[in-house]
Amino acid sequence: MAAQSTNPLASNQLRIGILGASGYTGVELVRLLVRHPNASIALMTANSHAGEAYDAVFPHLGGNDLPELIKTEEAAWDGIDMAFCALPHGTTQEIVRELPGELKVVDLSADFRLEDVDTYAEWYGHEHYAPALQPEAVYGLTEFNRTRIADSRLIACPGCYPTAVLLQLLPLVAARQIDIDDIIIDAKSGVTGAGRAVKETSLFAEVAEGIHPYGVAHHRHAPEIEQEIGKLAGRSVTVNFTPHLMPMNRGELVTSYVRLANGATAGDLRQTLVERYADEPFVRIVPEGATPATRHVRGSNFVVTGVFADRIAGRAILVTVIDNLVKGSSGQAIQNMNLMFDIAETTGLEQQPLFP
Amino acid sequence: MAAQSTNPLASNQLRIGILGASGYTGVELVRLLVRHPNASIALMTANSHAGEAYDAVFPHLGGNDLPELIKTEEAAWDGIDMAFCALPHGTTQEIVRELPGELKVVDLSADFRLEDVDTYAEWYGHEHYAPALQPEAVYGLTEFNRTRIADSRLIACPGCYPTAVLLQLLPLVAARQIDIDDIIIDAKSGVTGAGRAVKETSLFAEVAEGIHPYGVAHHRHAPEIEQEIGKLAGRSVTVNFTPHLMPMNRGELVTSYVRLANGATAGDLRQTLVERYADEPFVRIVPEGATPATRHVRGSNFVVTGVFADRIAGRAILVTVIDNLVKGSSGQAIQNMNLMFDIAETTGLEQQPLFP
């Protein structure tokens, strides 16, 4: 299975570095990149596994001729075209600060998502470690920021929840069809959303056969959602965002409850979304009567949204599904990489969903 | 394991009939009743399994000396004190109509829950088959209808979702602390809520590793919720009720988003619930900062509710969990039976939750 070596473009492939290759978003980057015809993984770090072969950590990716894991400080950036940072929140700012200035960086953490460093400090509990870099960072919601992403050196990929929520709501905010002061977002996520950190709340027996909300009224994805809606609306906004932890590996479902504005109907909302995303390769709006399910996107970069009239007059319900590890993180990161290097945007992301 | 035979009250035990003993609510009634010190199962029907030993259908309940399954029409009601109906919706009205008039009946189906037979016909797609009986039926939400339940002959046990929703909201409606025109109920249920009917949507591979909403804006538990809130409020009400199907066997979590009224705070809501349920053996309100999870009630008759302030000013979030097969159906049915026969209400229902 030596896909890369037989690739006709191999000679002018992108050379990629992955920082934090032993987490779930890291390994998902690897899964997708080993099949990407224009990219080669040239460097991978994982401090806790430095010195190990990659398939000693992730046997399912054996046979791909990948570089050995090294420590971040051992990384030689010479000849590397770009880096993905798949490090835990709070550790990326300092590391990115020390990277070569010309290296393009797509960051999957939260470290550069909030434009206002004070808001960052408020929600993340410490001062921003790289405030000078923050203004450079472009929010990597691909479908809304293509031009800026293509021209930028530092991309802050959105959180998994904000990706689903913003793709669902931003066109409706732009069309002034919903009341932005009355947005209720009930979200449900698989366990990989919490990463591969070893903690009691992620143990099988603490998650299987059950559900519970978490971070009620203080989840860190709220300010990110509010930032983007607020920028589009031209004023600050507060939303309800209530995530729940579910017994499944992958997948995220967002059910949003909105109040209609300016005479819009649920049908108008659907129409707005259909038109906005007509040419988007990864975004689908299901017809009236169809219902999105996370299993419709498992393992793929697709985003699927349905719109429903509420029985309460003047309200509507929106349901969006993504795979949190693909469109919610590593897939969107590669989509952004493609843009930055003028590669066709869907390259390496054409996997069909895996069902069952 | 002959619990009954050694019971000192055995001689004057209730003799129980179960109609529909081969479904999930039926077998849950059996699980609970074989350990109930004041009740004996004397008769069990299951038309599709007539003639079979009960433990041929449910081997896990072997060793309990249970009667053989028979057809409904073969049931001899002589000497039977009461019947549980655990039949599919739409089949119970006709069967109950034909039962002996003096037999007490606790019905777990939806057939007698809606007081207005026209509303029933609208939501269930056919005329009510026993309109003469409907006025006798008492809505079996135990904590709110004790006197009427104790005196009634026919109890219509609430649906699983309405049980959780109404225990959560009714005290707040009574206290006029929430706006009843702005109630959004996002519910999540395990698969047993769909019963043991053999259908594609209940197959393992269609449910595992995924989540999706269903019955959006037309689930039949909505009118039941609206009936009870409306009766208390003195006018008709429309709520948003959006259930989701989850990959777990048991458990139901209801996240409700409410607008505060008359100056109430989230703390006031919690206080109202704490006071209302102070003496209730099965209802718990968790302190500020604690979060209910379905695994806190698995296999038990408990109901646990948490109250959270919303980041949107003037709103609050309520989270309630039950086991849909216990407090959501068979447990509450037995709680009602206890009331009807003047047995201590918690008898047979003291099981602790099973975790993990």
Place this chain on the structure above:
Amino acid sequence: MAAQSTNPLASNQLRIGILGASGYTGVELVRLLVRHPNASIALMTANSHAGEAYDAVFPHLGGNDLPELIKTEEAAWDGIDMAFCALPHGTTQEIVRELPGELKVVDLSADFRLEDVDTYAEWYGHEHYAPALQPEAVYGLTEFNRTRIADSRLIACPGCYPTAVLLQLLPLVAARQIDIDDIIIDAKSGVTGAGRAVKETSLFAEVAEGIHPYGVAHHRHAPEIEQEIGKLAGRSVTVNFTPHLMPMNRGELVTSYVRLANGATAGDLRQTLVERYADEPFVRIVPEGATPATRHVRGSNFVVTGVFADRIAGRAILVTVIDNLVKGSSGQAIQNMNLMFDIAETTGLEQQPLFP
């Protein structure tokens, strides 16, 4: 996502028909074929869904411009190069008998796997309906039958269990390193192995949070295993084959317990397998100390085997994993199609495993 239309080979692509496209092996064929650069799906049947759009049945495959589902008898075979039969066992013989004689057929059912029609009748409970065709059928265990598969018109793809078992054991039988009269095969499978048929034993609540053996000492994959081992050994063989049903969608793990022969050690067994499969793109033997897991192959065509010395002297343990829907059925079927049409064997099957 119109992968096919932009493919440079589109003009001389294989035109494929799929009989039984609404089952799990059918939809897995579709998942893999829509990304196959040399094949187009031109015809799909599903009698129970005739007249429906494919993405009405399987929304996750929307956007692929697939033909509408039709009835088998409506299929027009003109211009179709080959057919996959993904029909239930027992229905394929008659259908294949009526197909155009020049149409190449890859059958995923059990209908043509047993060479001896009397053995077929004994295990499947009815006479073979197409005995005249049986001699034409080639057993599609790709790694062992390449020449015959390439030249054949009718391929009988192995069952999922036999695929894993035979890839694990045949080289050891050939090397006379194990005692073929003392082979114990303990197998564990995900639920999709039972297909999408709607039956009580496949309901979520009957499978989740549990495990049980099934078909003990009479599972129909036993004679298939015995046929192939027996042919290689030159005499009839009886094996122990005990499958278990597990709460997971995909994946199959086979643990075989063998008695060593002719002085072989566990290390010798590993060496035999390593050498036999050195050039096989889909078969991996893990080094001593590593342990195969079904998650190492999920969604992929890989087969992974580990060999362990037993603490009982003179015995060894072999562990093999496959994805039952890929290498265990639809993936191997496409691998055989590639062979039959002189396409590079790994084409369309390079997906990396999906983990988590």
Place this chain on the structure above:
Amino acid sequence: MAAQSTNPLASNQLRIGILGASGYTGVELVRLLVRHPNASIALMTANSHAGEAYDAVFPHLGGNDLPELIKTEEAAWDGIDMAFCALPHGTTQEIVRELPGELKVVDLSADFRLEDVDTYAEWYGHEHYAPALQPEAVYGLTEFNRTRIADSRLIACPGCYPTAVLLQLLPLVAARQIDIDDIIIDAKSGVTGAGRAVKETSLFAEVAEGIHPYGVAHHRHAPEIEQEIGKLAGRSVTVNFTPHLMPMNRGELVTSYVRLANGATAGDLRQTLVERYADEPFVRIVPEGATPATRHVRGSNFVVTGVFADRIAGRAILVTVIDNLVKGSSGQAIQNMNLMFDIAETTGLEQQPLFP
């Protein structure tokens, strides 16, 4: 829910201490003991949670009026009748050594299971820390050691796997109906068997949707099984024991493959088991044709075994299921406590299995 306080025997109840009350076997002891009519929990330790209310750690057991968690060294043993040790392996020997000499102890760890301290050192990697106590320890397989358990001060409860295996095999060894040199035990366990320790291999995403063997040919339950079979057989024995980790919380299924001896048939084996366990309240042998499943015992102290003829002449297959947290640990521990204090053996253990 003050079950204890209303109990007529409350005044002369056993006063119980639990060492290690924050693990899964600890919390299972609590679940069972709070409903035990003759026992009160008077003391609970959990070093990592000292100072916390028990329902802060396990909210599902709220309302039971339990003592606060303390450190082991803070425990005051005055007035305590007996202690359960539910501590990790390797920590119990030193702690038990320091307990008051007259305190009865039921240990759930592996620390006192192996009679030979050298064998202990070999398998557990360190010298035994309390060799002087080891001779006092009685192996707590209730159905086989009643007299000695009743008279002992220190019970070493069997491991979960040995419990299932020995209950299945010991009567057959005693009857000389199986060849003890050819015993192959393929076991499958839910995740709680690994305890609540926070480690990567127990994370939800590392376990869900998959299966793998572990500890192949070196799992520590093997010497325990061999010790007991060997003692009964009068000579040393080596068995194959191969456990697998499954995506479920509770439950253990053991499939054993045995060679028949002295002309015995599978039917003879069943008959031996039926007779041996005829009066045992927790042990069931299913009739020919029935198949045990872990869901038949979930949450209960039952053990269910089936016997099957193998297709290989002269061999048989035995399948046994238990709940690893009940009969496999905490339930059997309480069964032993009942024996030690002359309480009816089934007291507190009559829970029916929870299905689904």
